[in-house]
Amino acid sequence: MRQFNGNIALWPTTVDTDRCQPRDGRDDKATPVVGWTGSHSTAYYLEQILPALGALEREHSFDLLVVGADVDLAGHGISGRCVPWSAETEDAMVQQIDIGLMPLLDTQWACGKCVLKAIQYHAYGAPAVVSDVGVNRDVVLDGETGFLVPPGGDWAPPLRKLLADPELRQQMGAKGRAHVVANYSPAVVAGKVARDLRGVLEAGAFGPRPQAA
Numbered sequence: 001m002r003q004f005n006g007n008i009a010l011w012p013t014t015v016d017t018d019r020c021q022p023r024d025g026r027d028d029k030a031t032p033v034v035g036w037t038g039s040h041s042t043a044y045y046l047e048q049i050l051p052a053l054g055a056l057e058r059e060h061s062f063d064l065l066v067v068g069a070d071v072d073l074a075g076h077g078i079s080g081r082c083v084p085w086s087a088e089t090e091d092a093m094v095q096q097i098d099i100g101l102m103p104l105l106d107t108q109w110a111c112g113k114c115v116l117k118a119i120q121y122h123a124y125g126a127p128a129v130v131s132d133v134g135v136n137r138d139v140v141l142d143g144e145t146g147f148l149v150p151p152g153g154d155w156a157p158p159l160r161k162l163l164a165d166p167e168l169r170q171q172m173g174a175k176g177r178a179h180v181v182a183n184y185s186p187a188v189v190a191g192k193v194a195r196d197l198r199g200v201l202e203a204g205a206f207g208p209r210p211q212a213a
Contacts, residue, residue, distance in 0.1 A: 009196040012135075013114040015123045017185040022125025022177065023095040032163055035065040035097030035126075037117055039085070043069035045103045045110075045131075050076040052155045060163040067093045094124050098169055099162050102130035102140075106151035115139045118146075119184050122176030127169055129158045139184070145176035 034053070036046050046066065053064060054076035064073060064080030067090070073080050083093060100121025104110040111134035118139045121128040130136045132148035140146040147158035162169050182188065 009192075011189055011193055011196075012138075012184055013116050013119060014184050014186045014189045015116070015119050015180070017123050017177075017181045020091065020094075020120065020123035022173065032060075032062045032098040032166075032169070033065050033096050034062050034080075034099045034101060034159065034163075035067065035094070035121075036101040037067040037085070037090075037094055037097075037120065039068045040070070043071055045105065046101065047071055048105070049101070049103045049155050050078065053159075054078050056156050056159055056163075060160060062099075062163055065093070065096055094120055097121060097124065097126050099159065100126050100128040100130075100146075102128060102136065103149075103155070104131040104133045104136070106131075106133050110134060119180055122146075122173070122180040123184075125173040125177045127162060127172035127176055129155065129162070139180075141175070141179065145172050145179055 038046070043066075046069070050071065050073075056062075057078055062079070064078050066073070066080065066082040068083075068085035070082045073082065083089075085093075100117065102115070102117040102121075104113065110131075113134060115130075115135050115138070118128045118130050118136060122139065122145060128140050128146035130140050130146065130148060132142075132150050132153075137148055140148060142148040147161075149155050149158065162172075
């Protein structure tokens with residue numbers, strides 16, 4: 001875009017970080033929940049890594065929670081469940097996730113996605129493992145709040161690391177939430193929008209400002 005107009009402002013997607021809170025009392029001894037949230041239109045991305053998740057479950061015990069789509073978990077030897085999305089249950093469902101997933105393909109369409117999944121996972125205090133595509137890398141700080149997987153890369157090593165280390169999950173999740181609160185909360189983004197619009201008005205981009213009567 002900038003080759004056509006250098007005067008561009010980017011306003012990221014937000015989540016209500018006051019409403020989206022980490023669950024109380026995560027039990028480090030419980031079976032970890034690896035989760036994905038989306039819809040039938042984006043389930044295709046998740047299906048690409050189901051074979052890797054099935055192979056990983058033969059090494060580490062975990063449950064896969066899929067919110068908003070129905071995929072064949074049993075066919076890949078994966079323990080877990082698929083639940084429908086609803087506004088009434090979303091908080092309770094996503095709060096259960098200990099490690100969030102956001103696989104993508106390296107396409108122009110995917111590069112334009114708004115990373116809502118990863119922002120949500122972090123807001124709820126969970127680390128995320130995501131494809132190194134588009135603005136995923138702005139939300140998930142590699143090695144700090146989660147891990148980036150190169151397109152076509154192996155999802156097992158970062159997931160194996162997080163599944164084996166509850167303390168690391170907690171540390172990364174806390175950093176991820178702090179990152180989202182500081183950069184993707186409504187109050188922060190609203191301030192950016194107001195600042196950018198004020199700059200446009202002061203620059204006279206829409207012509208002279210009307211005089212007060």
